[in-house]
Amino acid sequence: MPQLNENFLKLEKNYLFINIAKKINAFKEKNPDADIIRMGIGDVTLPIAPVVIEAMKRGCDEMGAKETFRGYEDSGTGYDFLKDAISRYYASFGAEVKPSEIRINDGAKSDCGNIVDIFGNDNVVLITDPAYPVYVDSNLMCGRKIIYADSNEENGFAAMPDESVHADIIYLCSPNNPTGSVYTREQLEKWVAYAKKNNAVIIYDSAYEAFITDKEIPRSIFCIEGAKSCAIEMCSLSKTAGFTGMRCGYTVIPEELKFTASDGTEVSVAQLWGRRQGSKFNGVSYPVQCAAAAVFTDEGLAQIHENIAYYQENAHIIAETLNKLGVKFTGGVNSPYIWLKCPNNMKSWDFFDLLLEKIAVVGTPGAGFGKNGEGWFRLTAFGDRQRTIEAMKRLETLLA
Amino acid sequence: MPQLNENFLKLEKNYLFINIAKKINAFKEKNPDADIIRMGIGDVTLPIAPVVIEAMKRGCDEMGAKETFRGYEDSGTGYDFLKDAISRYYASFGAEVKPSEIRINDGAKSDCGNIVDIFGNDNVVLITDPAYPVYVDSNLMCGRKIIYADSNEENGFAAMPDESVHADIIYLCSPNNPTGSVYTREQLEKWVAYAKKNNAVIIYDSAYEAFITDKEIPRSIFCIEGAKSCAIEMCSLSKTAGFTGMRCGYTVIPEELKFTASDGTEVSVAQLWGRRQGSKFNGVSYPVQCAAAAVFTDEGLAQIHENIAYYQENAHIIAETLNKLGVKFTGGVNSPYIWLKCPNNMKSWDFFDLLLEKIAVVGTPGAGFGKNGEGWFRLTAFGDRQRTIEAMKRLETLLA
Numbered sequence: 001m002p003q004l005n006e007n008f009l010k011l012e013k014n015y016l017f018i019n020i021a022k023k024i025n026a027f028k029e030k031n032p033d034a035d036i037i038r039m040g041i042g043d044v045t046l047p048i049a050p051v052v053i054e055a056m057k058r059g060c061d062e063m064g065a066k067e068t069f070r071g072y073e074d075s076g077t078g079y080d081f082l083k084d085a086i087s088r089y090y091a092s093f094g095a096e097v098k099p100s101e102i103r104i105n106d107g108a109k110s111d112c113g114n115i116v117d118i119f120g121n122d123n124v125v126l127i128t129d130p131a132y133p134v135y136v137d138s139n140l141m142c143g144r145k146i147i148y149a150d151s152n153e154e155n156g157f158a159a160m161p162d163e164s165v166h167a168d169i170i171y172l173c174s175p176n177n178p179t180g181s182v183y184t185r186e187q188l189e190k191w192v193a194y195a196k197k198n199n200a201v202i203i204y205d206s207a208y209e210a211f212i213t214d215k216e217i218p219r220s221i222f223c224i225e226g227a228k229s230c231a232i233e234m235c236s237l238s239k240t241a242g243f244t245g246m247r248c249g250y251t252v253i254p255e256e257l258k259f260t261a262s263d264g265t266e267v268s269v270a271q272l273w274g275r276r277q278g279s280k281f282n283g284v285s286y287p288v289q290c291a292a293a294a295v296f297t298d299e300g301l302a303q304i305h306e307n308i309a310y311y312q313e314n315a316h317i318i319a320e321t322l323n324k325l326g327v328k329f330t331g332g333v334n335s336p337y338i339w340l341k342c343p344n345n346m347k348s349w350d351f352f353d354l355l356l357e358k359i360a361v362v363g364t365p366g367a368g369f370g371k372n373g374e375g376w377f378r379l380t381a382f383g384d385r386q387r388t389i390e391a392m393k394r395l396e397t398l399l400a
Numbered sequence: 401m402p403q404l405n406e407n408f409l410k411l412e413k414n415y416l417f418i419n420i421a422k423k424i425n426a427f428k429e430k431n432p433d434a435d436i437i438r439m440g441i442g443d444v445t446l447p448i449a450p451v452v453i454e455a456m457k458r459g460c461d462e463m464g465a466k467e468t469f470r471g472y473e474d475s476g477t478g479y480d481f482l483k484d485a486i487s488r489y490y491a492s493f494g495a496e497v498k499p500s501e502i503r504i505n506d507g508a509k510s511d512c513g514n515i516v517d518i519f520g521n522d523n524v525v526l527i528t529d530p531a532y533p534v535y536v537d538s539n540l541m542c543g544r545k546i547i548y549a550d551s552n553e554e555n556g557f558a559a560m561p562d563e564s565v566h567a568d569i570i571y572l573c574s575p576n577n578p579t580g581s582v583y584t585r586e587q588l589e590k591w592v593a594y595a596k597k598n599n600a601v602i603i604y605d606s607a608y609e610a611f612i613t614d615k616e617i618p619r620s621i622f623c624i625e626g627a628k629s630c631a632i633e634m635c636s637l638s639k640t641a642g643f644t645g646m647r648c649g650y651t652v653i654p655e656e657l658k659f660t661a662s663d664g665t666e667v668s669v670a671q672l673w674g675r676r677q678g679s680k681f682n683g684v685s686y687p688v689q690c691a692a693a694a695v696f697t698d699e700g701l702a703q704i705h706e707n708i709a710y711y712q713e714n715a716h717i718i719a720e721t722l723n724k725l726g727v728k729f730t731g732g733v734n735s736p737y738i739w740l741k742c743p744n745n746m747k748s749w750d751f752f753d754l755l756l757e758k759i760a761v762v763g764t765p766g767a768g769f770g771k772n773g774e775g776w777f778r779l780t781a782f783g784d785r786q787r788t789i790e791a792m793k794r795l796e797t798l799l800a
Contacts, residue, residue: 001599001600001601001630001657001658001659001660001669002519002520002523002568002569002599002600002601002659003519003520003522003523003568003659003662004518004519004520004659004661004667004672005517005518005519005520005521005672006520006661006662008518008667008672008675008676009661009667011675015675015678015679018678021474041472043471043472044471045466045469045471046466046469047463047464047465047466047469048463048464048469050464052464053460053461053463053464056460056687057457057460057461060453060456060457060460060687061453061457063447063448063453063456063645063646064447064448064450064452064453065447066445066446066447069445069446069447069448069642069645070645071443071444071445071642071644071645072441072443072644072645073645074421106506106647106681106682106684106685107682109679109680109681109682110680110681110682113679113680113681114514114680117405117541118404118405118408119402119403119404119405120402120403120404120405120406121405122403123402123403133679134679134680137679138679138680141517141676141679168402168403169402199401199402200401200402201401201402242469242471244471244472244682245463245469245470245471245472245473245683245685245686246463246685246686246687247506247682247683247684247685248685257401258401259401259402259403259404260401261404261406261409262403262406267404267408267409269401272404272405272408275408275411275415276408276541278415278418279415279509279513279533279534279537279538279541280509280510280513280514280534280538281506281509281510281513282506282507282509282510282644282647283645283647284506284647285506285645285646285647285648285685285688286645286646287456287460287646287687287688288685288687288688
């Protein structure tokens with residue numbers, strides 16, 4: 001067989017959530033009657049909003065009639081009706097993003113993983129630790145040097161730049177996965193200033209922006225002045241509108257973002273990414289784009305906000321329980337995640353095993369997100385209300 | 401800005417079909433009333449079969465109800481109901497493919513482009529010329545050495561291996577895009593023998609298999625004995641069932657396919673690809689998978705065969721016209737493409753301009769597919785019947 005990409009051998013053998021799934025399956029085999037409550041993988045549980053389903057079904061009908069059938073998209077970057085809707089959505093929270101700067105994709109994970117393709121391999125990549133594993137793994141796969149910025153108890157799990165360290169590519173995520181922390185405007189301004197000083201690009205993951213309730217917290221990196229010359233943003237409808245099984249997201253690449261090639265010529269990042277996608281992607285299903293556009297109508301926004309409020313109440317219930325138990329945590333406000341310190345200085349995977357085996361509750365071990373995650377544990381608020389209450393009751397009994 | 405991936409600068413500035421779209425737009429601006437007939441990009445025109453639309457709408461309804469809502473897929477590789485259906489489909493034309501060897505994706509182009517990630521960059525890549533540009537571009541993007549096997553008039557545009565040349569990764573496509581040629585069983589046996597001798601892997605693009613009418617022509621590389629230890633196959637519902645705007649395809653990675661790492665350990669190709677996709681892909685929209693599964697039911701197959709027969713009749717009409725005009729061509733049988741020799745030794749792009757400007761018919765210049773494509777031109781049979789007839793009338797007037 002041909003030579004393989006040996007960078008893969010440096011990766012953990014399995015993606016974190018596949019490891020968790022295996023542990024759950026093993027537990028289920030031993031305990032077929034166990035009533036497992038899943039608060040591990042950040043997956044939603046409420047159905048898609050009615051107005052969104054109706055729009056998708058209309059899109060299906062269009063695909064079934066010759067006059068309205070749609071084949072390949074001309075651009076492969078998404079239909080204007082959806083880009084226009086997302087541009088207006090950005091404007092609603094103070095970020096100016098042109099429709100032409102938006103690229104529709106099949107979920108933030110795809111672009112977040114594939115964006116590495118357009119960068120050279122000698123760049124220094126800076127990732128906050130703990131972090132969503134995709135940032136680390138996609139860079140390890142192409143053999144890049146990664147440095148880490150520590151997010152920890154001392155800084156409220158909101159790493160800030162170290163002026164003495166140089167980076168070329170910076171991954172930030174706010175509201176943060178896994179820690180639930182959010183960056184303030186002032187903190188993001190410091191990151192933008194650092195990126196500009198280092199001639200670096202920020203890859204900003206805003207997948208959880210819809211959970212921000214505090215009006216002072218920016219919902220996009222493009223709420224920060226100057227970010228358009230140093231940042232790419234990735235967002236998704238997965239958490240905004242329950243699209244984890246529908247698959248639609250978007251990436252914003254500002255017009256003014258430019259590379260300088262080694263021969264001194266300027267190359268537009270958008271054009272380079274377009275060239276990448278032109279060869280390796282073919283756009284998003286038309287009915288899915290119809291569904292996505294319906295999310296951003298007044299009716300759609302009203303319906304998805306009901307779902308978000310439901311999850312926010314779950315987060316509140318989890319936070320109250322932890323407060324009562326005296327367990328430290330971040331998140332739970334402006335975020336669907338609760339990041340808790342394992343009691344009695346337990347290690348993350350030990351606490352995972354304890355919760356699974358004693359009370360059949362599944363969370364995510366913090367250690368799976370990086371070294372600073374050791375001793376911490378992630379719970380999600382995306383569950384069913386009654387199941388969330390039940391899980392907290394079990395937790396109280398276990399830890400009281 | 402960070403260092404860019406300078407391999408991109410070696411690429412043609414634009415993907416072929418984006419260049420064509422630009423030429424058409426310029427022509428339309430100058431000739432706003434022109435009645436353009438598009439036979440360029442290989443896009444379908446008939447609507448999706450009714451049974452498929454109904455299945456997709458049922459999938460939408462499931463996503464709208466709490467009891468049946470589906471979030472992330474556990475595996476991200478596709479639902480069993482679809483993999484089982486595709487496995488049975490393979491069996492119907494004599495290829496044994498297990499459901500566990502099938503990975504559902506958002507179209508063959510994605511996997512075909514992304515598969516390069518799991519290979520090292522020192523492999524020798526062999527691509528038949530002319531070829532679908534994605535094979536070349538995705539390898540140039542990671543800086544690999546590409547060698548070409550000539551497909552030309554002498555060999556009926558069906559390149560065969562040169563035993564004196566070594567290759568590690570071999571791209572084959574049958575029925576071929578762009579030439580419409582098909583490999584016989586004996587020819588594919590030779591390619592499999594060559595791959596085994598070279599310890600190479602074949603990446604086999606069978607996107608047009610549904611157009612094969614000749615029962616002697618294999619519809620999958622896995623109809624060939626021994627292929628499962630040396631081949632990966634990529635197929636799509638785009639041409640089989642008109643899914644160009646729906647986005648669903650599948651990749652087969654046989655269980656027995658293994659890499660040997662430099663330290664001598666064996667690594668399963670399926671596992672490596674799973675690790676790649678685990679970090680960079682999140683599965684296909686559930687309603688789209690419902691639609692895809694309906695394609696492979698008895699009713700679905702009956703309905704899509706009507707559409708395929710319609711396109712085959714278009715191909716026949718084009719072929720008859722070319723025969724009448726004394727224009728040489730390959731394809732048109734077992735294939736939706738007709739690959740014709742430009743009259744009067746014209747160059748491909750000159751013939752493209754002639755057809756666009758004189759008769760407002762759009763085809764694809766053969767030169768866009770590689771050096772052996774120069775002087776040749778691709779027409780597709782995916783158009784509307786009346787428009788195809790009209791295009792052929794115009795062509796007769798022009799060339800008579």
